[in-house]
Amino acid sequence: MINTIKTFIPLSGTEEALVADLFREIQLPKGSYFVKEGQVCKYVGFLQEGLLRYYINKDGQELTYEFARAGEFTCNYASFLDQSPSDENIQALENTSMLTISHNNLQIFYDKIAAGNKFGRLVVESIFVRAKRQIASLYSDPPDVRYLQFMDLYPDLQQRIPQYYISSYVGVKPPSLSRIRKRLSMP
Amino acid sequence: MINTIKTFIPLSGTEEALVADLFREIQLPKGSYFVKEGQVCKYVGFLQEGLLRYYINKDGQELTYEFARAGEFTCNYASFLDQSPSDENIQALENTSMLTISHNNLQIFYDKIAAGNKFGRLVVESIFVRAKRQIASLYSDPPDVRYLQFMDLYPDLQQRIPQYYISSYVGVKPPSLSRIRKRLSMP
Numbered sequence: 464m465i466n467t468i469k470t471f472i473p474l475s476g477t478e479e480a481l482v483a484d485l486f487r488e489i490q491l492p493k494g495s496y497f498v499k500e501g502q503v504c505k506y507v508g509f510l511q512e513g514l515l516r517y518y519i520n521k522d523g524q525e526l527t528y529e530f531a532r533a534g535e536f537t538c539n540y541a542s543f544l545d546q547s548p549s550d551e552n553i554q555a556l557e558n559t560s561m562l563t564i565s566h567n568n569l570q571i572f573y574d575k576i577a578a579g580n581k582f583g584r585l586v587v588e589s590i591f592v593r594a595k596r597q598i599a600s601l602y603s604d605p606p607d608v609r610y611l612q613f614m615d616l617y618p619d620l621q622q623r624i625p626q627y628y629i630s631s632y633v634g635v636k637p638p639s640l641s642r643i644r645k646r647l648s649m650p
Numbered sequence: 651m652i653n654t655i656k657t658f659i660p661l662s663g664t665e666e667a668l669v670a671d672l673f674r675e676i677q678l679p680k681g682s683y684f685v686k687e688g689q690v691c692k693y694v695g696f697l698q699e700g701l702l703r704y705y706i707n708k709d710g711q712e713l714t715y716e717f718a719r720a721g722e723f724t725c726n727y728a729s730f731l732d733q734s735p736s737d738e739n740i741q742a743l744e745n746t747s748m749l750t751i752s753h754n755n756l757q758i759f760y761d762k763i764a765a766g767n768k769f770g771r772l773v774v775e776s777i778f779v780r781a782k783r784q785i786a787s788l789y790s791d792p793p794d795v796r797y798l799q800f801m802d803l804y805p806d807l808q809q810r811i812p813q814y815y816i817s818s819y820v821g822v823k824p825p826s827l828s829r830i831r832k833r834l835s836m837p
Contacts, residue, residue: 521790541779573768580767581760584774591778592728595785599737602789603708 464509464562467534471585472578485572486562491555497537498553504542506563510535513559514620516628518552519601527631528601529594530556530617530624537561540590556624601634609633610643651696651749654721658772659765672759673749678742684724685740691729693750697722700746701807703815705739706788714818715788716781717743717804717811724748727777743811788821796820797830 464486465479474482491497491513498504500520510533517529517539531537531553542549546566564572573579600612610633614621621629630640651673652666661669678684678700685691687707697720704716704726718724718740729736733753751759760766787799797820801808808816817827 519786540775541782544775544779573771578767580765580771584760584767584771587771587774587778588727588731591774591781592731594778594782595728598782598785599706599789602786 464511467509467536468582472576472582474576478576481575482572485568486564489561489563491559491561493555493558496552496554497559497561498539498542498549498551500550500552501548503546504539504549504553505546506565507536507538507543507569508561508563510537511560511562513555513561514557514623515553515559516556516624518554518631519550520552525631526601526634527628528597530620530632532619536586536590538590540587540594556628606633606635606639606643607647610640610647651698654696654723655769659763659769661763665763668762669759672755673751676748676750678746678748680742680745683739683741684746684748685726685729685736685738687737687739688735690733691726691736691740692733693752694723694725694730694756695748695750697724698747698749700742700748701744701810702740702746703743703811705741705818706737707739712818713788713821714815715784717807717819719806723773723777725777727774727781743815793820793822793826793830794834797827797834 465474465482468474468482486509488511489508497506497508497515510531512533515531515537516527517531518525518527520526537553539549539551539553541547542551543566573583576582600609604612610629613629613632626637626640630637633640633643635643652661652669655661655669673696675698676695684693684695684702697718699720702718702724703714704718705712705714707713724740726736726738726740728734729738730753760770763769787796791799797816800816800819813824813827817824820827820830822830
């Protein structure tokens with residue numbers, strides 16, 4: 464994680480030690496939740512190992528709109544920022560190991576690390592652009608486009624997760640997913 | 651604008667002068683565009699006077715998802731950040747006066763203002779949360795909820811803009827808007 468932070472900003476030796484101090488390691492067993500609908504997202508996490516999916520419950524359907532893998536930061540930012548209940552779920556699809564930082568400790572990070580706010584700004588900017596595109600795509604792109612996007616963004620997940628989650632991302636029932644695959648592989 | 655910035659971070663006299671230097675004033679006549687679909691959003695703007703609306707073209711329909719009034723910052727951030735073509739429109743509904751800062755000058759702002767990155771982080775955080783909620787609502791909330799949201803967020807606009815734009819925000823044709831109004835005013 465220190466190396467990931469250093470791709471955005473420089474960190475002195477003292478600052479590295481402080482960062483190590485502000486985060487703590489947690490384990491999320493497969494199937495459990497990092498954030499659940501209706502609960503407050505209390506931490507920003509950094510994935511060391513494992514896999515998460517983000518989804519919304521809508522009319523009894525699970526709409527999956529993102530996956531996060533090792534080396535990525537994760538958070539329901541809308542809930543975390545003002546510590547309000549989340550309207551989304553972030554679930555571990557594999558046994559997942561994370562480093563997490565609380566809302567309080569993140570404010571210490573911003574105050575004590577020289578370029579802390581720059582790091583925060585750059586990370587929020589990138590999350591912002593991605594989240595906005597993903598939400599817009601979830602609601603407006605047709606299934607074929609969603610499937611191509613899945614293959615483009617998450618080529619490694621095709622073999623790694625049950626088909627149900629791919630269908631949920633594409634926005635169709637599993638049999639339709641097979642038809643989309645067949646159609647898209649035709650010349 | 652200086653006062654708005656000061657609600658987020660302190661500014662020294664020298665910094666105030668620099669900020670004044672980095673922004674320039676522009677006039678947008680009613681009906682013209684701050685950002686047009688397919689073009690790059692080159693500036694972040696601060697509204698001194700006037701009114702903007704944000705909309706997406708989808709299947710020949712204009713989906714309005716936000717309005718901005720005097721005292722607010724405006725930008726298609728997704729386009730501005732990596733200077734890529736915008737998939738949205740930001741249009742002046744009244745003669746609008748703005749202070750704008752270019753991508754280059756904003757980097758100077760971040761580098762030279764002591765708490766510049768903190769300001770950037772806080773503004774992006776608030777834009778992020780609002781934009782994500784608005785996009786999700788645009789695609790998933792039913793017309794009645796959209797209308798109540800319009801009245802809640804923009805009570806002053808009801809008399810200020812043509813009905814067409816309210817319909818476009820609610821996601822219905824103008825005659826349906828009258829029906830929604832009637833239904834919601836019943837006990």
